[in-house]
Amino acid sequence: MSLREVATPAFEGQKPGTSGLRKKVTVFQQPGYLESFVQAVFDCAPELQGGTLVLGGDGRFFNRSAIQIILRMAAANGIDRVLVGQGGILSTPAASAVIRRHRARGGLVLSASHNPGGPDGDFGIKYNIANGGPAPEAVTEAIYKRTQTIRHYRIFDTDAPVNLDAIGNRKIGNMTVTVIDPVDDYAVLLGGLFDFDAIRALLARKDFRFRFDAMHAVTGPYAKRLLVEMLGAPAKSVINAEPLEDFGGGHPDPNPVYAPELYKAAVLDGELDFAAASDGDGDRNMILGKGIAVTPSDSLAVLAANATLAPGYAKGIAGVARSMPTSRAPDAVARALKIECFETPTGWKFFGNLLDAGRITLCGEESYGTSSDHVREKDGLWAVLFWLNLLAVKRGETVLSILQAHWKRYGRHYYSRHDYEAVDARQATEALNRLRAALPSLPGQKVGGMVVTAADDFAYRDPVDGSESKGQGLRVICGEQARLIARLSGTGTEGATVRLYFELFEADPAKQADDVQARLQPLIDFAEIQTGLRKITGRAAPDVIT
Ligand code: VG1
Numbered sequence: 034m035s036l037r038e039v040a041t042p043a044f045e046g047q048k049p050g051t052s053g054l055r056k057k058v059t060v061f062q063q064p065g066y067l068e069s070f071v072q073a074v075f076d077c078a079p080e081l082q083g084g085t086l087v088l089g090g091d092g093r094f095f096n097r098s099a100i101q102i103i104l105r106m107a108a109a110n111g112i113d114r115v116l117v118g119q120g121g122i123l124s125t126p127a128a129s130a131v132i133r134r135h136r137a138r139g140g141l142v143l144s145a146s147h148n149p150g151g152p153d154g155d156f157g158i159k160y161n162i163a164n165g166g167p168a169p170e171a172v173t174e175a176i177y178k179r180t181q182t183i184r185h186y187r188i189f190d191t192d193a194p195v196n197l198d199a200i201g202n203r204k205i206g207n208m209t210v211t212v213i214d215p216v217d218d219y220a221v222l223l224g225g226l227f228d229f230d231a232i233r234a235l236l237a238r239k240d241f242r243f244r245f246d247a248m249h250a251v252t253g254p255y256a257k258r259l260l261v262e263m264l265g266a267p268a269k270s271v272i273n274a275e276p277l278e279d280f281g282g283g284h285p286d287p288n289p290v291y292a293p294e295l296y297k298a299a300v301l302d303g304e305l306d307f308a309a310a311s312d313g314d315g316d317r318n319m320i321l322g323k324g325i326a327v328t329p330s331d332s333l334a335v336l337a338a339n340a341t342l343a344p345g346y347a348k349g350i351a352g353v354a355r356s357m358p359t360s361r362a363p364d365a366v367a368r369a370l371k372i373e374c375f376e377t378p379t380g381w382k383f384f385g386n387l388l389d390a391g392r393i394t395l396c397g398e399e400s401y402g403t404s405s406d407h408v409r410e411k412d413g414l415w416a417v418l419f420w421l422n423l424l425a426v427k428r429g430e431t432v433l434s435i436l437q438a439h440w441k442r443y444g445r446h447y448y449s450r451h452d453y454e455a456v457d458a459r460q461a462t463e464a465l466n467r468l469r470a471a472l473p474s475l476p477g478q479k480v481g482g483m484v485v486t487a488a489d490d491f492a493y494r495d496p497v498d499g500s501e502s503k504g505q506g507l508r509v510i511c512g513e514q515a516r517l518i519a520r521l522s523g524t525g526t527e528g529a530t531v532r533l534y535f536e537l538f539e540a541d542p543a544k545q546a547d548d549v550q551a552r553l554q555p556l557i558d559f560a561e562i563q564t565g566l567r568k569i570t571g572r573a574a575p576d577v578i579t
């Protein structure tokens with residue numbers, strides 16, 4: 034075995050987006066591409082030297098090869114120990130839990146989340162810091178800068194790949210590789226937050242029809258352990274539980290569009306009382322009930338309003354935070370609870386400081402992400418267990434009745450997101466620039482009987498460390514009544530994805546059961562007038578509506 038320094042070109046475009054570096058697998062397979070990025074991370078994280086690194090991914094194609102490379106590079110960069118999930122598997126929330134529990138100095142999470150996998154699919158890599166959360170912008174910026182000047186990477190040559198399938202210790206040079214069970218630490222953590230006895234009793238009821246769809250992604254083993262082994266759910270209630278390198282050819286994004294069978298069974302056909310799904314790396318969740326799909330924004334609001342019903346939050350919550358495009362449903366709950374509510378830019382990294390400072394306990398995003406201070410990532414199964422806990426202790430209530438009662442008390446925020454995917458980047462920019470240019474003239478204008486009160490490009494100042502993030506999305510606000518938001522995705526790998534977000538508040542319980550798209554139509558029309566997006570792109574409709 035020997036240590037080598039290998040010359041590498043500085044690759045263009047290794048800029049981490051909303052959640053790490055995401056590219057086509059074929060891009061990552063270029064000689065030196067992964068290595069250059071990983072070396073840049075190691076160069077920017079000297080704290081890893083002599084410390085522990087956590088490593089694992091969602092099991093997609095290229096996961097195992099990438100892990101073998103990263104292990105040999107870690108050994109060559111002075112890292113003392115690497116904790117790696119068995120088979121190379123660690124869900125994003127589990128990786129966060131392992132970093133925290135074992136006081137690791139950081140972690141590398143290999144995933145492109147909900148993006149499709151396989152040889153023609155996407156791959157991704159994300160650096161998490163010692164608090165278990167995604168590296169803040171200052172760090173990802175430094176990593177990007179480093180990728181532009183890098184000339185060499187360091188790697189250990191070994192005779193054979195590390196056996197990732199057997200639990201236990203191995204050595205590469207002076208570095209220890211410890212293969213750990215990917216579920217254990219996470220299962221212990223969640224076991225301490227929820228009323229498992231009550232959930233077990235709920236799942237045992239003959240009249241409670243339950244299904245969890247792991248979408249052939251990473252949550253299969255986690256769901257089997259927690260839901261089936263620990264909570265006694267029937268084995269057949271966890272479907273698509275075998276993680277596959279290409280997710281079975283599917284798009285592991287838990288929403289009504291990409292999980293249509295689950296949606297049909299629960300919402301349209303009413304065959305299930307509770308159904309849920311998670312994404313590629315296990316950090317997203319979709320919650321469905323009989324006849325109802327819960328919007329993620331509402332889900333965060335309901336969990337905040339009922340948090341004390343779960344043992345882990347019985348003492349109450351310190352505050353909540355939501356990403357800017359997420360609906361203001363949680364704000365209404367925070368007002369009632371007299372706790373702080375923060376509005377952050379899109380991406381989990383912006384919650385880290387607030388969680389570390391104890392300012393918030395729960396946080397979430399409209400993109401099917403919800404979590405709490407138990408980790409520093411969003412957590413799909415956590416949200417599922419939280420909802421099961423609520424249903425278990427609110428006897429006689431259903432998902433629908435819980436939501437209706439919530440809306441009656443706090444008002445309903447009608448909400449929808451429209452995505453235009455793989456748009457020509459110049460056309461996407463042109464549409465957003467049109468709206469940006471119009472922003473100063475919008476206040477005072479009428480939108481479907483409402484009046485625009487403010488319009489801006491969202492900027493955020495972190496209340497904990499004072500760091501500023503500009504250009505985080507265009508907002509058109511009609512007081513407390515409505516909002517329209519437009520921004521470009523930072524996770525795609527093909528062209529540009531334009532996201533339009535629509536929110537409308539309805540306080541009157543008699544008007545809370547309307548068709549969502551119909552109620553939002555004036556905002557949808559206004560967005561087209563201001564951006565010209567459909568006209569510019571020639572698209573008749575969004576690719577995905579959630
Ligand atoms: C999207 C979502 C954002 C989420 C991010 C990562 O980002 O909008 O809310 O945090 O994906 O989610 P963007 O920039 O494409 O809108 V995932 O499950 O990577 O982990």
Ligand code: CO
Pocket residue numbers: 125146147312313314315316317
């Ligand atoms: Co994800």
